[in-house]
Amino acid sequence: MPKEIILYNLKEGVKDEDYKKWCEQYKGPLLLGLSGAKSFALVKMLGGITGDGQKGTPPGPASSPFKYIGIMDVTSLEEWNKAHETKAFKEEFFPQWFSKWVADFYVLGGIEVFYGESK
Secondary structure, three states, rough: EEEEEEEEEEEEOOHHHHHHHHHHHHHHHHHHHOOOOOEEEEHHHHHHHEEEOOOEEEEEEEEEOEEEEEEEEEHHHHHHHHHHOHHHHHHHHHHHHHHEEEEEEEEEEEEEEOOOOOO
């Protein structure tokens, strides 16, 4: 399944609770209403582990460079890119997200290579 993954941090002074409320009431419903959207999950990162197999650096605790990860499941990346050009996304959602909520961000698009569930 095609996905768009958005890695980002909130601007200084933005409270997690306020952002969560905005996502529940506005961002999530808006994104899910766009053509090509199948599902959306927002994950708040609490910590992690880092290492480097190439250099032989063993795993160790680390903080994530991004506090939030948004995961959009979409019908196709082409259709989802068209949704980015709609008035709802381009003129309403994105200017709010960019000016009020988000600091640094990175957007990735790709296709799922493996998916599994435990029984």
